[in-house]
Amino acid sequence: MEWETVIGLEIHAQLATKSKIFSAAATAYGAEPNTQACAIDLGMPGVLPVLNREAVRMAAMLGLAIGAQIARRSVFARKNYFYPDLPKGYQISQYELPVVEKGELIIDLEDGSSKVIGITRAHLEEDAGKSLHEDFHGQSGIDLNRAGTPLLEIVSEPDLRSAKEAVAYMKKLHQMVVYLGICDGNMQEGSFRCDANVSVRPKNQSQFGTRAEIKNLNSFRFVERAIEFEIERQIDLIESGGKVVQETRLYDPDKGETRPMRSKEEANDYRYFPDPDLLPLIVDEAFIETVRASLPELPDVKKQRFMTQYGLSSYDAGVLTASRPLSDYYEAVVAALGGEPKLCANWVMGDFSAFLNKDGKDIADSPVNAAQLAGLLRRIQDRTISGKIAKDVFEALWVGEGDTDAIIEKRGLRQITDTSAIEKVIDDVIAASPEQLAQYRAGKDKLFGFFVGQVMKLSKGKANPQQVNELLIEKLKG
Amino acid sequence: MNPSAPAAMHEQTIAQLSAGLAAGQFSSAELTRAFLERIERSNPQLNAFITITAASALAQAQAADVRRRQGQAGPLTGIPIAHKDIFCTHGVRTSCGSRMLDRFIAPYDATVVERLNTAGAVMLGKTNMDEFAMGSSNETSFYGPVRNPWDLNAVPGGSSGGSAAAVAARLAPGATGTDTGGSIRQPAALCGITGIKPTYGRVSRWGMIAYASSLDQGGPMARTAEDCALLLATMAGFDPRDSTCVDRPVPDYVAGLNQPLAGLKIGLPKEYFGEGLDSAVAQVVEAAMAEYRTLGAETVEISLPNSQLAIPAYYVVAPAECSSNLARFDGVRYGHRCENPKDLLDLYTRSRAEGFGAEVQRRILVGAFALSAGYYDAYYLKAQQIRRLISNDFHRAFEQVDVIAGPTSPTVAFNLGEKVDDPITMYLSDIYTIAVNLAGLPGLSLPAGFVGQRPVGLQLIGNYFAEERLLNVAHRYQQATNWHQRTPAAFA
Numbered sequence: 001m002e003w004e005t006v007i008g009l010e011i012h013a014q015l016a017t018k019s020k021i022f023s024a025a026a027t028a029y030g031a032e033p034n035t036q037a038c039a040i041d042l043g044m045p046g047v048l049p050v051l052n053r054e055a056v057r058m059a060a061m062l063g064l065a066i067g068a069q070i071a072r073r074s075v076f077a078r079k080n081y082f083y084p085d086l087p088k089g090y091q092i093s094q095y096e097l098p099v100v101e102k103g104e105l106i107i108d109l110e111d112g113s114s115k116v117i118g119i120t121r122a123h124l125e126e127d128a129g130k131s132l133h134e135d136f137h138g139q140s141g142i143d144l145n146r147a148g149t150p151l152l153e154i155v156s157e158p159d160l161r162s163a164k165e166a167v168a169y170m171k172k173l174h175q176m177v178v179y180l181g182i183c184d185g186n187m188q189e190g191s192f193r194c195d196a197n198v199s200v201r202p203k204n205q206s207q208f209g210t211r212a213e214i215k216n217l218n219s220f221r222f223v224e225r226a227i228e229f230e231i232e233r234q235i236d237l238i239e240s241g242g243k244v245v246q247e248t249r250l251y252d253p254d255k256g257e258t259r260p261m262r263s264k265e266e267a268n269d270y271r272y273f274p275d276p277d278l279l280p281l282i283v284d285e286a287f288i289e290t291v292r293a294s295l296p297e298l299p300d301v302k303k304q305r306f307m308t309q310y311g312l313s314s315y316d317a318g319v320l321t322a323s324r325p326l327s328d329y330y331e332a333v334v335a336a337l338g339g340e341p342k343l344c345a346n347w348v349m350g351d352f353s354a355f356l357n358k359d360g361k362d363i364a365d366s367p368v369n370a371a372q373l374a375g376l377l378r379r380i381q382d383r384t385i386s387g388k389i390a391k392d393v394f395e396a397l398w399v400g401e402g403d404t405d406a407i408i409e410k411r412g413l414r415q416i417t418d419t420s421a422i423e424k425v426i427d428d429v430i431a432a433s434p435e436q437l438a439q440y441r442a443g444k445d446k447l448f449g450f451f452v453g454q455v456m457k458l459s460k461g462k463a464n465p466q467q468v469n470e471l472l473i474e475k476l477k478g
Numbered sequence: 479m480n481p482s483a484p485a486a487m488h489e490q491t492i493a494q495l496s497a498g499l500a501a502g503q504f505s506s507a508e509l510t511r512a513f514l515e516r517i518e519r520s521n522p523q524l525n526a527f528i529t530i531t532a533a534s535a536l537a538q539a540q541a542a543d544v545r546r547r548q549g550q551a552g553p554l555t556g557i558p559i560a561h562k563d564i565f566c567t568h569g570v571r572t573s574c575g576s577r578m579l580d581r582f583i584a585p586y587d588a589t590v591v592e593r594l595n596t597a598g599a600v601m602l603g604k605t606n607m608d609e610f611a612m613g614s615s616n617e618t619s620f621y622g623p624v625r626n627p628w629d630l631n632a633v634p635g636g637s638s639g640g641s642a643a644a645v646a647a648r649l650a651p652g653a654t655g656t657d658t659g660g661s662i663r664q665p666a667a668l669c670g671i672t673g674i675k676p677t678y679g680r681v682s683r684w685g686m687i688a689y690a691s692s693l694d695q696g697g698p699m700a701r702t703a704e705d706c707a708l709l710l711a712t713m714a715g716f717d718p719r720d721s722t723c724v725d726r727p728v729p730d731y732v733a734g735l736n737q738p739l740a741g742l743k744i745g746l747p748k749e750y751f752g753e754g755l756d757s758a759v760a761q762v763v764e765a766a767m768a769e770y771r772t773l774g775a776e777t778v779e780i781s782l783p784n785s786q787l788a789i790p791a792y793y794v795v796a797p798a799e800c801s802s803n804l805a806r807f808d809g810v811r812y813g814h815r816c817e818n819p820k821d822l823l824d825l826y827t828r829s830r831a832e833g834f835g836a837e838v839q840r841r842i843l844v845g846a847f848a849l850s851a852g853y854y855d856a857y858y859l860k861a862q863q864i865r866r867l868i869s870n871d872f873h874r875a876f877e878q879v880d881v882i883a884g885p886t887s888p889t890v891a892f893n894l895g896e897k898v899d900d901p902i903t904m905y906l907s908d909i910y911t912i913a914v915n916l917a918g919l920p921g922l923s924l925p926a927g928f929v930g931q932r933p934v935g936l937q938l939i940g941n942y943f944a945e946e947r948l949l950n951v952a953h954r955y956q957q958a959t960n961w962h963q964r965t966p967a968a969f970a
Binding site for chain 1: 565566572574579582584585586588683684685686687688690691692718719720721722798799801802804805806807808810811812822826846849850851854858
């Protein structure tokens with residue numbers, strides 16, 4: 001039988017607010033346990049929550065960026081359950097009335113087509129603390145630094161049909177929240193994590209199969225592997241006469257498998273009800289318009305602009321607009337150079353990105369800024385150096401040997417464009433290679449490359465390649 | 479008593495004490511010592527205080543005297559008061575009447591405490607209360623029942639029974655209380671003092687340990703409406719730490735006290751005078767209405783047709799909210815923790831079973847049930863709809879009348895132990911007060927007479943933010959009568 005996979009993702013994006021969603025405590029990651037937890041985060045008797053306006057603004061930004069409706073009235077509810085890292089015994093979360101509803105995101109598929117993925121809702125909620133099970137000799141430590149950190153839970157429609165689509169969607173959403181500056185996107189620190197609802201059904205059946213929910217996937221790779229494993233597990237199960245049960249499963253990255261965590265029968269009754277400590281959240285038109293005016297150029301729009309304004313291919317434009325810092329850097333290089341967008345694109349996507357990767361650096365920490373890279377490209381443009389030599393200069397720039405012109409001078413890398421000097425090198429090469437000359441003249445055209453190579457080698461790469469070509473053709477004719 | 483001799487300090491109202499301090503007749507230190515001595519003498523009988531903060535009270539009193547010498551004194555500077563043990567007090571045990579918090583030292587001050595401290599009031603101690611404010615007789619306190627100063631065999635009412643008894647027995651000239659279903663007004667009535675539950679949102683709930691968040695409201699308890707006006711003027715006002723607190727100017731309650739009552743229209747809900755009301759209590763209330771008519775007011779019968787739904791709605795909403803509010807008392811971070819828990823579930827269940835008393839456990843269970851899947855619509859949602867009906871009743875009533883009056887409680891104080899095993903009868907003690915909380919309105923109870931030795935309270939209900947009017951209507955009555963001046967013989 002042919003099977004179809006149905007996937008919906010619930011993504012938790014930690015909002016990049018300075019303080020928590022209902023208290024003034026800081027949200028910074030990595031502090032000593034319980035140093036960023038105030039009386040409110042600790043769930044002390046008598047404390048009350050006050051909503052962080054910035055978290056609402058960020059939720060609205062996402063809503064507007066995905067073409068969603070921003071609810072004029074939304075409600076915070078209490079989700080009641082006991083857990084040691086949940087200080088109040090309930091989590092404050094939007095339940096029946098979320099702040100963002102009915103948006104969509106367009107993802108690019110591998111075959112070059114694109115697909116619209118519906119986003120059911122995005123709601124604000126607070127994170128819980130962390131239970132630490134190591135180093136406490138059979139006891140558990142509780143760190144409440146994370147308790148009360150604002151989260152935006154973004155729920156997709158069951159529109160995804162493969163693990164690859166799920167990853168493409170997750171990447172697109174990741175790009176979006178980082179672009180908007182509402183989430184740092186750091187998946188290792190848990191700032192962007194995903195639960196996947198996965199089911200399978202016979203192809204052409206309209207009814208959904210029973211789904212399993214895979215919890216807490218914090219890398220694109222895990223999402224893909226976990227979903228693939230889960231699809232196979234469900235198909236195998238059904239084909240061997242079994243039945244998928246609705247349950248929550250955990251992905252074990254070491255074993256590459258999903259395992260049951262709890263079944264629906266054991267599921268908690270969360271006893272949701274509107275939080276009486278918080279009034280309904282009312283947002284007005286003026287607030288929404290202010291947020292709308294503050295939206296940056298969104299990735300898809302920017303990509304189109306790069307294609308038309310700079311004449312870049314869809315691929316190049318996609319790579320360069322993948323992140324805001326990269327696109328900003330690229331545009332700064334083009335502006336500083338005053339043109340040559342394709343040359344700039346090649347360098348930003350090529351050597352520049354490769355060096356960043358190699359050193360594990362962010363653009364903000366790059367030792368070569370946009371003006372410096374433009375300075376280097378200007379020397380290619382005015383034929384002071386060749387593209388090949390420029391790679392060496394770039395490396396020297398990267399390690400801080402000074403500016404482009406100083407490096408060229410110090411290392412004597414200036415390109416040889418003097419015809420007589422190049423002719424002298426050619427003459428030396430021809431004189432040293434009588435055999436190859438004879439063969440070439442006998443019709444072995446392939447040897448032209450050999451002579452070019454020799455000339456470049458003898459000139460230490462400095463001879464202008466175009467001139468070398470032209471002069472060699474003449475000289476080899478005899 | 480020799481009529482020409484000045485009244486003893488403990489016999490004076492806050493307004494009189496404030497004048498005495500201003501005139502230099504006595505210092506705050508002297509005044510505070512006098513009340514501390516009375517507490518020391520009488521508290522063993524009454525059990526009105528859980529914690530007595532003598533040392534810090536004297537320090538506060540001395541600071542108040544310094545402040546007065548510097549010309550920085552306000553009307554409450556140097557006035558000793560007591561705080562219900564539901565308000566967090568920095569560095570002082572805040573027990574909420576529960577074993578759960580028996581050793582809990584609050585790390586911060588409630589807004590109400592902070593405001594009164596800033597005004598220079600002196601905290602004598604923390605008063606006894608029903609556990610987590612759940613009770614109408616003060617018998618659910620982990621620290622034992624409070625006794626009614628008018629009759630030591632009687633309950634003082636609840637849940638602010640300690641505050642009411644302390645004021646009635648002249649152990650403090652004023653106290654704070656909280657009112658979720660009548661917890662200021664009913665004990666005020668049963669102890670023969672004056673207490674006001676303000677409009678929901680008038681007084682900050684920050685630092686006031688939550689019972690039922692949508693109903694809880696703090697307020698003052700004192701001998702007179704004038705004293706309540708003085709205290710409320712300091713307690714009320716916007717607090718950005720409480721999202722349900724209303725940003726609205728606080729009127730000068732004292733300045734409004736003397737407005738004449740001519741033309742005042744008082745509504746008497748027929749539902750508050752029907753079955754279940756003790757006939758002697760009804761007579762007292764009728765006499766009070768006659769007094770009001772001589773003061774120029776007009777009384778008219780009105781109807782609040784959904785009154786009978788108030789108690790059932792309350793006993794869904796309040797337990798539902800409490801089941802969630804009290805989840806934080808889990809033995810993990812603070813509060814009672816059982817010995818040697820064998821696992822997490824054991825830690826939770828035993829800590830909570832040991833830490834909470836029977837009534838608190840009953841309400842948590844009722845509330846958790848009302849919120850559970852499949853019952854939410856039938857109970858919680860329905861109760862919220864009833865709240866709307868009840869609010870609408872009041873809304874219509876206030877189109878016809880300025881204030882509503884009736885008995886605060888259907889009977890005078892009952893005997894200790896009399897209703898303790900019968901929660902439903904106990905709940906009926908709040909039948910006239912609960913609807914006011916469900917609607918979020920202000921309500922006041924003032925002494926209007928006695929049945930035998932036991933006081934009767936008259937309840938006045940006002941429109942939203944009509945505290946000024948309620949205090950005025952109560953004050954004019956107190957200018958014309960002396961029920962509020964009666965002192966229990968044993969504590970004169």
